[in-house]
Amino acid sequence: GQSLEQPSEVTAVEGAIVQINCTYQTSGFYGLSWYQQHDGGAPTFLSYNALDGLEETGRFSSFLSRSDSYGYLLLQELQMKDSASYFCALNRGGKLIFGQGTELSVKP
Amino acid sequence: EPEVTQTPSHQVTQMGQEVILRCVPISNHLYFYWYRQILGQKVEFLVSFYNNEISEKSEIFDDQFSVERPDGSNFTLKIRSTKLEDSAMYFCASRRPGGETQYFGPGTRLLVL
Numbered sequence: 001g002q003s004l005e006q007p008s009e010v011t012a013v014e015g016a017i018v019q020i021n022c023t024y025q026t027s028g029f030y031g032l033s034w035y036q037q038h039d040g041g042a043p044t045f046l047s048y049n050a051l052d053g054l055e056e057t058g059r060f061s062s063f064l065s066r067s068d069s070y071g072y073l074l075l076q077e078l079q080m081k082d083s084a085s086y087f088c089a090l091n092r093g094g095k096l097i098f099g100q101g102t103e104l105s106v107k108p
Numbered sequence: 109e110p111e112v113t114q115t116p117s118h119q120v121t122q123m124g125q126e127v128i129l130r131c132v133p134i135s136n137h138l139y140f141y142w143y144r145q146i147l148g149q150k151v152e153f154l155v156s157f158y159n160n161e162i163s164e165k166s167e168i169f170d171d172q173f174s175v176e177r178p179d180g181s182n183f184t185l186k187i188r189s190t191k192l193e194d195s196a197m198y199f200c201a202s203r204r205p206g207g208e209t210q211y212f213g214p215g216t217r218l219l220v221l
Contacts, residue, residue: 031208035151040197042112042212043151050208087151094139094203095164096210098151 002026004088004099011105012078020073020102022088030091032064032071037085037101047073048091078106110134112213114200120219124189129216131183131200139203140183141210142175144168144196151199157183190220 004024012018022032031050035043049055049064049071061074075082083106089096113132121127133140142154156163157175165173174186183202187194197217201210 033208033210035212037151040145040147040215040217042199042214045209045211048208089151091208093164094156094158095141095153095166096143096151097153100150 002029002090002092002097004090004097006086006088006099006102008100009103009105011107013107014078014080016078017074017076018078018104020075020086020088020104022071022073022099024069024071024088024090024099026069026090026092026097028092030093032062033089033091033096034060034062034073035087035089035098037087039084043087046086075104080106080108082106112200112202112211114198114213114216116216117214118217118219120221121190123192123220127187127190127218129185129187129198129200129218131185131213132181133183133200133202134204134211135181137202137204137211139163139205140175140177141201141203142185143199143201143212145199145215146196154185154198187218190218192220194218195220 033048034046047062064071085101087101089098115130140157145151155165197215199215200213
């Protein structure tokens with residue numbers, strides 16, 4: 001089977017940088033995605049890594065190391081509106097297998 | 109910007125009743141998915157659908173569940189005889205051919221009493 005581990009919650013201050021880690025176990029996958037979810041709303045796509053390395057999209061970056069079964073999401077210049085849950089998800093032939101999510105609280 | 113839409117936003121039903129959740133995927137997308145999220149838990153894959161047939165389904169997607177694309181725009185999830193444990197948020201998602209990103213709808217919150 002597949003499993004993903006993320007910290008359950010992270011707290012940071014406005015303007016700071018925060019890293020949300022994700023470790024996984026799987027027999028194979030196409031890539032690692034990151035989604036943001038506000039208060040049970042629709043998961044919103046943030047970033048995707050098909051290959052090892054860093055992907056940058058504005059204030060958000062994501063990293064994948066297949067050899068370490070590890071990835072992370074980096075959020076820079078944190079804003080209050082970034083307070084949300086963040087999920088890593090394995091792309092397994094189209095279907096997404098989600099982690100439990102990390103609740104990020106941004107404090108002023 | 110095109111988006112996935114879902115109706116209804118909320119549905120309350122009695123245990124044993126049938127419910128149909130509706131989704132309109134993004135128009136040029138051909139891969140469709142249903143996920144569910146029990147309150148406070150992670151998002152779980154239910155089923156994927158392509159070319160008018162199920163591509164893959166999870167253990168959750170038992171005989172009480174079915175999906176259909178009744179016309180060129182709608183994608184539905186039917187639960188034949190709802191159970192208390194079916195109470196969850198149900199998300200529809202779609203993906204274009206060759207794309208990696210799944211776009212999620214706003215969800216239907218189902219409450220089974």
